[in-house]
Structure formats: structure tokens, C-alpha cells
Amino acid sequence: MAPRPLTKPRKDASQKRSRATVDALVEATARVLVKEGFDKASTNRIAGMAGVSIGSLYQYFPSKEALVAAVIDRHQRDVQRAVRAELAEAMNLPLEKAVRKLVAMAVKAHRVDPKLHRVLAEQIPRMGKLEDSGAFNRENYASFRDYLERHRDALAVGDLELASFVCVTAVEALTHNAVLAEKLSDKEMDALTDHTTRLIVRYLKA
Amino acid sequence: MAPRPLTKPRKDASQKRSRATVDALVEATARVLVKEGFDKASTNRIAGMAGVSIGSLYQYFPSKEALVAAVIDRHQRDVQRAVRAELAEAMNLPLEKAVRKLVAMAVKAHRVDPKLHRVLAEQIPRMGKLEDSGAFNRENYASFRDYLERHRDALAVGDLELASFVCVTAVEALTHNAVLAEKLSDKEMDALTDHTTRLIVRYLKA
Amino acid sequence: MAPRPLTKPRKDASQKRSRATVDALVEATARVLVKEGFDKASTNRIAGMAGVSIGSLYQYFPSKEALVAAVIDRHQRDVQRAVRAELAEAMNLPLEKAVRKLVAMAVKAHRVDPKLHRVLAEQIPRMGKLEDSGAFNRENYASFRDYLERHRDALAVGDLELASFVCVTAVEALTHNAVLAEKLSDKEMDALTDHTTRLIVRYLKA
Amino acid sequence: MAPRPLTKPRKDASQKRSRATVDALVEATARVLVKEGFDKASTNRIAGMAGVSIGSLYQYFPSKEALVAAVIDRHQRDVQRAVRAELAEAMNLPLEKAVRKLVAMAVKAHRVDPKLHRVLAEQIPRMGKLEDSGAFNRENYASFRDYLERHRDALAVGDLELASFVCVTAVEALTHNAVLAEKLSDKEMDALTDHTTRLIVRYLKA
DNA sequence: AATGAATGAGACTTCATTCAT
DNA sequence: CATGAATGAAGTCTCATTCAT
Numbered sequence: 088m089a090p091r092p093l094t095k096p097r098k099d100a101s102q103k104r105s106r107a108t109v110d111a112l113v114e115a116t117a118r119v120l121v122k123e124g125f126d127k128a129s130t131n132r133i134a135g136m137a138g139v140s141i142g143s144l145y146q147y148f149p150s151k152e153a154l155v156a157a158v159i160d161r162h163q164r165d166v167q168r169a170v171r172a173e174l175a176e177a178m179n180l181p182l183e184k185a186v187r188k189l190v191a192m193a194v195k196a197h198r199v200d201p202k203l204h205r206v207l208a209e210q211i212p213r214m215g216k217l218e219d220s221g222a223f224n225r226e227n228y229a230s231f232r233d234y235l236e237r238h239r240d241a242l243a244v245g246d247l248e249l250a251s252f253v254c255v256t257a258v259e260a261l262t263h264n265a266v267l268a269e270k271l272s273d274k275e276m277d278a279l280t281d282h283t284t285r286l287i288v289r290y291l292k293a
Numbered sequence: 294m295a296p297r298p299l300t301k302p303r304k305d306a307s308q309k310r311s312r313a314t315v316d317a318l319v320e321a322t323a324r325v326l327v328k329e330g331f332d333k334a335s336t337n338r339i340a341g342m343a344g345v346s347i348g349s350l351y352q353y354f355p356s357k358e359a360l361v362a363a364v365i366d367r368h369q370r371d372v373q374r375a376v377r378a379e380l381a382e383a384m385n386l387p388l389e390k391a392v393r394k395l396v397a398m399a400v401k402a403h404r405v406d407p408k409l410h411r412v413l414a415e416q417i418p419r420m421g422k423l424e425d426s427g428a429f430n431r432e433n434y435a436s437f438r439d440y441l442e443r444h445r446d447a448l449a450v451g452d453l454e455l456a457s458f459v460c461v462t463a464v465e466a467l468t469h470n471a472v473l474a475e476k477l478s479d480k481e482m483d484a485l486t487d488h489t490t491r492l493i494v495r496y497l498k499a
Numbered sequence: 500m501a502p503r504p505l506t507k508p509r510k511d512a513s514q515k516r517s518r519a520t521v522d523a524l525v526e527a528t529a530r531v532l533v534k535e536g537f538d539k540a541s542t543n544r545i546a547g548m549a550g551v552s553i554g555s556l557y558q559y560f561p562s563k564e565a566l567v568a569a570v571i572d573r574h575q576r577d578v579q580r581a582v583r584a585e586l587a588e589a590m591n592l593p594l595e596k597a598v599r600k601l602v603a604m605a606v607k608a609h610r611v612d613p614k615l616h617r618v619l620a621e622q623i624p625r626m627g628k629l630e631d632s633g634a635f636n637r638e639n640y641a642s643f644r645d646y647l648e649r650h651r652d653a654l655a656v657g658d659l660e661l662a663s664f665v666c667v668t669a670v671e672a673l674t675h676n677a678v679l680a681e682k683l684s685d686k687e688m689d690a691l692t693d694h695t696t697r698l699i700v701r702y703l704k705a
Numbered sequence: 706m707a708p709r710p711l712t713k714p715r716k717d718a719s720q721k722r723s724r725a726t727v728d729a730l731v732e733a734t735a736r737v738l739v740k741e742g743f744d745k746a747s748t749n750r751i752a753g754m755a756g757v758s759i760g761s762l763y764q765y766f767p768s769k770e771a772l773v774a775a776v777i778d779r780h781q782r783d784v785q786r787a788v789r790a791e792l793a794e795a796m797n798l799p800l801e802k803a804v805r806k807l808v809a810m811a812v813k814a815h816r817v818d819p820k821l822h823r824v825l826a827e828q829i830p831r832m833g834k835l836e837d838s839g840a841f842n843r844e845n846y847a848s849f850r851d852y853l854e855r856h857r858d859a860l861a862v863g864d865l866e867l868a869s870f871v872c873v874t875a876v877e878a879l880t881h882n883a884v885l886a887e888k889l890s891d892k893e894m895d896a897l898t899d900h901t902t903r904l905i906v907r908y909l910k911a
Numbered sequence: 912a913a914t915g916a917a918t919g920a921g922a923c924t925t926c927a928t929t930c931a932t
Numbered sequence: 933c934a935t936g937a938a939t940g941a942a943g944t945c946t947c948a949t950t951c952a953t
Contacts, residue, residue, distance in 0.1 A: 101933085105933095124419075129925080129926055129927080130926075130927060130928080131926070131927085134936095139934090139935095140934060140935045140936055141927090141928085141935085141936065141937095142929090142930085142933090142934060142935050142936065143933080143934055143935075145927090145928070145929080146933070146934080150927080150928085151926095151927065151928095209415065209418055209419055244488070246484065246488075249481075249484055249485065249488055250488070252467075252470075253467060253485075253488050253489065253492060256463075256466050256467050256470050257462075257463040257466060257467065257492065259466070260462050260463060260465070260466030260467075261459060261462050261463065261466075264458075264462050275455075278452065278455055279455065279459075282450070282455055282456070282459050282496075283459065285496060286459060286463065286492065286496045289495040289496055290488075290491060290492045290495055290496070307914075307915065307916070307953075310915095310916065310917090310952095310953090311915090311916070314916080314917085335942075335943055335944080336943075336944065336945080337942085337943075337944085345917080345918095346917060346918045346919060347918085347919070347944090347945080348916095348917065348918050348919065348945095348946085348947085349916075349917055349918075350945095351944090351945060351946075352915095352916075352917075355945095356944080356945085357943095357944075513912085516912095517912095536831075541946080541947055541948080542947075542948060542949080543947070543948085546915095551913090551914095552913060552914045552915055553914085553915065553916095553948095553949085554912090554913060554914050554915065554950090554951085555912080555913055555914075557948090557949070557950080558912070558913075562948080562949085563947095563948065563949095621827065621830055621831055625742065625743070625744070625827060656900070658896065658900075661893075661896055661897065661900055662900070664879075664882075665879060665897075665900050665901065665904060668875075668878050668879050668882050669874075669875040669878060669879065669904065671878070672874050672875060672877070672878030672879075673871060673874050673875065673878075676870075676874050687867075690864065690867055691867065691871075694862070694867055694868070694871050694908075695871065697908060698871060698875065698904065698908045701907040701908055702900075702903060702904045702907055702908070719932075719935075719936065719937070722931095722932090722936095722937065722938090723936090723937070726937080726938085747921075747922060747923080748922075748923065748924085749921085749922075749923085757938080757939095758938060758939045758940060759923090759924085759939085759940070760924095760925085760926085760937095760938065760939050760940060761937070761938055761939075763923090763924065763925075764936095764937070764938075767924095768923080768924090769922090769923075
């Protein structure tokens with residue numbers, strides 16, 4: 088067994104400090120993005136809000152883009168965490184219930200941090216991260232395709248790839264626009280969920 | 294023959310020159326937006342590409358935004374022109390044919406200048422022109438609602454406002470994403486049109 | 500006798516038109532200077548206010564400076580005209596009355612167009628026209644020296660050059676500052692006139 | 706001896722560097738103003754003369770005006786420092802001696818940096834700092850009024866506010882113009898001081 | 912002469928990033 | 933490693949002036 092290096096604890100401490108700094112920077116970036124918008128979000132402002140010197144910022148992130156990318160990652164992890172359990176559940180339900188659950192999930196995903204989501208949604212396409220856009224990301228897309236595969240017999244559509252694209256795109260767009268509208272009552276959101284569910288179910292069902 | 298007024302030609306020449314400059318600037322803006330993206334599209338670059346001095350640019354457009362707004366207007370007029378006749382036609386068809394035509398129309402609209410459309414779609418939300426976003430603008434939205442109103446009896450949905458939102462949003466998102474993918478064959482586009490049409494028709498039909 | 504050239508009348512007409520254009524430009528410059536301040540007074544704005552094209556402006560004035568110089572000249576001629584008669588009168592009065600008249604004259608001079616005067620007073624030093632500054636110009640200065648010369652016996656001062664400088668500078672500064680204050684009542688202005696007169700008379704009188 | 710804290714030197718060095726930059730900028734502004742005049746004094750020129758990047762200039766001064774304001778402040782502090790002791794002394798002298806001292810003081814004040822003073826005197830009115838204009842500022846004005854108050858019995862004038870205005874304005878104008886003339890010998894300056902003193906004393910004395 | 916479109920030097924300012932301490 | 937002063941390219945915009953018509 089290798090001897091525990093003497094510097095470990097200290098390194099741990101410093102690692103902890105590093106981690107805290109990184110977190111503070113990511114958090115500050117998110118806050119500044121929301122409060123000031125992308126164009127006004129300067130690295131100096133971000134460093135200031137994080138309570139960190141501009142030099143330190145560049146110790147941990149090589150560029151402004153890297154910072155924004157980290158925010159995107161964190162946001163997507165947050166969304167994923169909020170949704171993963173439900174997604175798993177939905178996978179075992181019959182079509183209509185499954186779809187309804189998925190739609191509800193999409194709404195929930197968009198509501199994790201709508202203002203941040205909005206800013207990011209505007210910036211992501213400009214950062215060549217198109218594939219990750221939307222609150223439904225690759226992972227969820229695959230799960231849904233899987234589900235369709237397993238229920239192929241109950242479906243009216245043959246091309247599951249296309250069908251997945253149609254469903255995911257439609258649901259994503261509807262929930263995205265609805266959440267961004269901001270002024271929707273709970274009742275209206277429920278109505279939207281109903282309609283979206285119907286849209287998808289009727290499309291899929293044989 | 295009426296004598297040609299002596300002052301006319303000069304003024305005309307002048308006006309023609311102005312008009313040419315303005316057009317060159319709008320065209321250059323569109324080209325730069327496509328080639329370099331919004332952030333890199335500086336007024337100097339635009340003036341350079343238009344073969345016009347920076348001073349002339351500011352003679353006609355008070356700011357970068359004004360320039361982009363002009364590009365948006367021009368693009369929307371182009372789209373509208375490409376689509377208006379078909380839209381009118383579609384209004385008199387039975388449901389399925391109408392929807393199919395509308396979907397085809399949406400595809401066509403997105404194909405007017407897809408790369409420009411992509412850039413503008415990213416910028417429009419940041420310019421407070423939300424309502425005009427998408428290839429379906431307000432006017433088309435109203436037409437569609439009208440159509441639903443007139444066919445209310447054949448529909449399964451009661452809330453036409455909501456139904457319009459659902460249909461327009463879904464069609465817009467599907468065609469937008471599909472066109473942006475760029476790598477779709479004609480056959481694939483036809484399949485998408487079929488699916489989209491089915492999606493909408495099944496949703497609407499009683 | 501030389502025959503009257505056939506073009507004379509026309510030339511007259513065109514000269515009249517030229518004169519009108521020049522006047523309009525000078526007037527417009529004065530107005531813009533007062534309304535917008537020196538820095539905001541662009542040649543284009545001046546041409547616009549004069550109802551004349553920028554090209555024509557440069558037909559008559561080679562530069563912005565020339566325009567301002569013309570305004571200064573005109574203003575000084577206006578002031579001179581307003582004051583000349585009184586100045587002549589004052590020259591024949593006994594000391595105290597003469598001084599009082601001169602002070603009143605200085606006030607009047609500053610009131611010809613106080614707002615324009617103020618702007619010009621700020622600009623003149625920057626244009627190398629120091630010697631002409633103030634509402635008392637060279638001509639008036641000489642007249643006053645003359646007056647002192649002719650009343651030398653009644654004076655307590657020997658160096659008339661210096662005395663002239665002292666008197667003219669003091670009166671000019673007092674009336675200038677007082678008029679620029681703008682908020683002085685007539686009564687206060689009268690008090691100032693009294694005091695200024697006393698200041699000068701006591702200084703001069705044996 | 707207390708141990709020198711480890712972080713102190715760096716911070717000090719930092720602060721010293723900042724301070725040096727700021728000083729260099731203010732000094733450069735003053736120099737450029739004198740050498741080129743206000744209109745030609747661009748921030749780039751100033752930064753260049755200070756041997757500092759334009760970015761650093763804007764790190765410390767938000768605008769060109771702020772820079773000029775700093776120069777004004779510095780100049781006024783310099784003037785004040787040169788004059789304060791004498792002013793205090795003068796306050797305890799009898800009328801004639803006091804006035805003579807004040808006049809001498811005004812001359813001295815104008816001689817601190819006459820060329821800079823000239824440029825600033827032209828700019829200050831345009832910066833809404835009217836009240837501070839002249840080498841006599843508010844503080845000195847108040848001191849003088851005080852002095853008159855305390856010697857009211859010896860004076861021929863009742864309205865001390867007006868009297869202060871008359872005295873301060875006259876002295877300021879005379880010394881200002883005299884110093885700006887530049888070509889005056891010491892003897893001439895002495896003569897001017899005598900005359901100015903007489904002007905004021907005779908005006909005030911009962 | 913009159914017109915006004917065009918010019919372009921140059922002003923002010925911002926901000927991502929580097930580097931001496 | 934942290935700090936924050938310093939950098940300078942690049943951006944937006946103005947305005948006196950020129951010149952083709």
C-alpha cells in the first residue's frame with residue numbers, strides 16, 4: 088500500500104478552496120447572465136460578483152466561453168437531476184400515461200431556472216452546442232426512442248427515428264415557448280399539457 | 294410630350310444613388326451576419342463589405358441594430374412574398390389539404406435563405422421583436438386562427454387560441470430544425486412533411 | 500460713359516440672393532450656437548437651420564471657424580451700433596456723468612444678445628481674437644483713453660495707459676458677470692451701476 | 706519592532722503603482738491642455754503623453770471630463786496652498802494693508818501656472834463649475850466678506866454682498882488679464898498692484 | 912451655383928486577457 | 933496561487949469637408 092503523502096490534507100484543503108472558487112465563479116456567471124444579459128456580462132463583472140480577482144478567474148477558466156460552457160453544463164445537470172427519476176418511471180407506463188408524464192417532465196425541466204434557461208437558449212446556438220440545446224438532451228432523446236422501440240406494435244408510425252424527432256421537437260418547442268411566455272396561469276399550463284399530450288398521443292397511436 | 298423638368302434627372306440620380314447605398318448596406322449586413330455571426334458583425338466590417346464608407350452607413354442607419362432590423366424586415370418581406378399566394382389558396386381547402394399546404398409553405402419559408410434565417414432567429418428574441426419570430430409571423434398566425442374558426446365544426450378542440458399556438462409552434466419548430474439540419478434529402482423532407490401534417494391533422498380533427 | 504452691362508440686373512439679383520444666403524447662414528450659426536452650444540453646433544445643423552445645403556455653406560464660408568468669426572463680427576457691429584451715439588455724448592460730459600454713462604453703455608452692450616454674448620465670450624479666447632474680446636473693443640478703449648487725456652488735470656492718476664486698462668477691465672468684468680448672472684432685478688442692476696461708477700470715479704478723481 | 710505583515714509590501718507596491726499612473730494622467734492632461742488646447746486634447750493623446758495605455762486611463766477616469774475636473778481640482782489645491790497662509794495673515798491687517806495683501810495674493814495665485822490657468826478659465830464656465838471659477842474661489846470669497854463685515858464701520862458701502870462682488874470681480878479680472886498679458890515687467894506688475902489696491906481701497910473707505 | 916451623398920480621420924470607450932508583483 | 937494594474941485591439945459613432953451631379 089502506498090503511504091499517504093504528507094501533503095494530502097493540505098492539498099485537500101486547497102482542492103476544496105479551488106472547488107469553492109470554481110463554484111463561486113460559475114454561480115456568479117449565471118447570476119450576471121440573468122441580471123445583465125450576455126452582452127453586458129463582462130469577465131470583470133463576473134469576477135467581481137464572485138468576490139474573486141480577475142486573475143484568479145483566468146486561473147480556473149481559460150476564457151469567457153469556458154465560463155459560459157460551465158454554466159450550461161451545470162444547468163443541464165440540474166435539469167437532469169430534477170427529471171431523471173420521473174423519466175425512469177415514465178419508461179414503464181402505457182403510451183398515454185407515459186407521454187403525459189414526459190410532457191410534465193419537460194415543463195418541469197424548463198422551470199428549473201427559466202430566466203437562466205432563456206439566456207442560455209439564446210446563446211447556445213451561437214456556441215456550436217446545438218445538439219445539447221433544449222431541456223431534452225441527447226440522453227432523454229435516446230430514452231424516448233427506446234420507449235418507442237419497445238412499444239412499436241402500438242404505434243402507427245414506422246420510422247421511429249423520425250417519430251422521435253417529431254415528438255421531441257414539438258414537445259420541446261411547446262414547453263419552451265410556454266414557459267418563456269411567463270404570464271401563463273397554472274390552469275393554462277395544465278391545458279397546454281393536455282393538448283400537447285393529445286398532440287403526441289394521437290400522432291403516435293395506431 | 295411633356296418637357297422633362299430640368300431638376301428631375303439630378304434628383305433622380307441622387308435618389309438612385311442613395312437607394313443603391315442603402316440596399317448595399319442591407320445586403321452587406323445580411324452577408325456579414327451569415328458569414329461572421331452577429332457578434333463579429335461590426336459596422337466597420339459591414340461598411341467595408343458594402344463598399345461604402347462608415348460615414349455613409351451612419352447617414353442612413355443610426356445604429357447597428359437599425360441595420361439588423363432592416364435585414365429582418367427585408368427577409369420577412371421576402372418570405373412573405375414567397376408564401377402569400379399559397380397561403381391564400383390554402384385557406385379554401387379542406388382540413389388535411391390545407392394543413393399539408395401550410396406545412397409545405399412553412400418549409401418553403403424556411404428555405405428562402407436558411408442561413409440568414411438561422412442567424413436572425415437567434416437575434417430576434419434579443420431585440421424585443423419576439424412576436425415576429427419564426428417564419429410564421431403575426432399575419433400568418435391570424436390567418437390560421439381564422440381558418441380554424443371557419444372550420445370549427447370539424448375540429449375536436451374547443452380553445453382555438455390554444456390550438457393555434459400548438460399548431461403554429463409545432464410546425465414552426467419542426468420545419469425550423471429540419472431545415473437547419475441541412476443534411477436532409479428531399480425524400481426525408483417529404484417524410485417530415487407527411488409526419489408533420491399527420492401530427493397536426495390528427496390533433497385537430499374531431 | 501460705359502454702357503450698362505446687360506448682365507448687371509441679373510448679377511444684382513444674384514448678389515442679393517448671395518447676400519441673403521450669407522445672412523441666413525450667419526443668423527443660423529448664431530441661433531445654433533445659442534441653442535445647442537459650440538460643441539453641438541455642427542456645420543450640417545447650421546446649414547439645415549439656414550435652409551441651405553451643406554454644399555452652399557462651403558461655397559460662402561471656407562470653414563466652421565469662418566462662420567463663427569462672421570457671427571462675432573456681426574455681433575460686435577450690432578453692439579457698436581447700439582452704443583456709438585451714447586459714447587460720443589459721454590465724451591463731452593464731466594467725469595462722474597461720463598463714467599456713469601459709460602457704465603450704463605457697457606451694460607447695454609452686454610444686453611444686446613446676452614446668450615450669444617456668453618457663448619462667444621467662451622469661444623473667442625480660443626480663436627486667437629483676444630484683443631477684440633469683451634463688449635468694449637479697441638475703438639472704445641481708445642476713446643476712453645482720449646477722454647482721460649483731455650481731463651488729465653482732474654485726475655489723480657498719472658499713467659493713463661494703466662488707468663485705462665484698470666477702468667476698462669473692471670467695468671467690463673463687472674457688467675459681464677452681472678449680465679451673465681441673469682437673475683438680477685433692475686434694482687440690483689441699478690445698484691451695480693452706482694457702485695461701479697463710484698469705483699471708477701473715486702479711483703480716477705484727484 | 707513589529708514584524709512587517711507579509712501582504713503589506715505587495716499592496717503598497719500596487720497602490721504606489723496606481724497612484725503613479727493617476728498622477729501621470731493628471732499631469733499629462735494638464736500638459737496637453739496647455740500645449741494643444743482643450744479641443745485637441747483627446748484621451749488618446751493624454752494617455753500617450755502619460756506613457757500609459759488608453760485602457761488604464763479609463764480604469765481611473767470615466768471620461769475626458771473627469772480628467773479635466775481632476776486637473777482643475779489639483780490646480781485649485783495648488784493655488785490654495787500657495788495662498789492660504791497669506792490670506793490668514795491679511796485677515797488681521799487694517800484695510801489698506803489687507804487689500805494690498807489680497808491683491809498681491811491674487812497675482813501670486815494667477816502665477817502658479819498661468820498657462821494652465823488660462824486654459825482652465827476658458828473651460829470651467831462650460832463645465833458648470835462657475836462658482837469655482839477664478840483664482841478666488843468660494844472659500845476666499847467668504848473670507849473677504851467676513852473681513853468686510855468685521856470692518857463695516859470703516860466702510861462707505863452698506864451692501865456688503867454687492868461690495869464683495871465688486872471687489873472680487875474687479876481684482877480677479879485685473880490680475881487675470883495682467884498675468885495673461887505675459888509681457889509685463891515686475892515694475893509694471895507693481896504699478897498694477899498699486900492701482901488695484903487704490904481702486905479697491907477708495908471704493909470701500911468711508 | 913446648388914445640392915446632398917459620400918468620405919474618413921479620429922474621438923470616446925469597452926473588455927477579454929496578460930503579467931509583474 | 934492570488935491579485936489587480938495594465939494592455940491594446942476593436943467597436944461605435946460624429947462631423948468637417950469634398951465632389952459628382
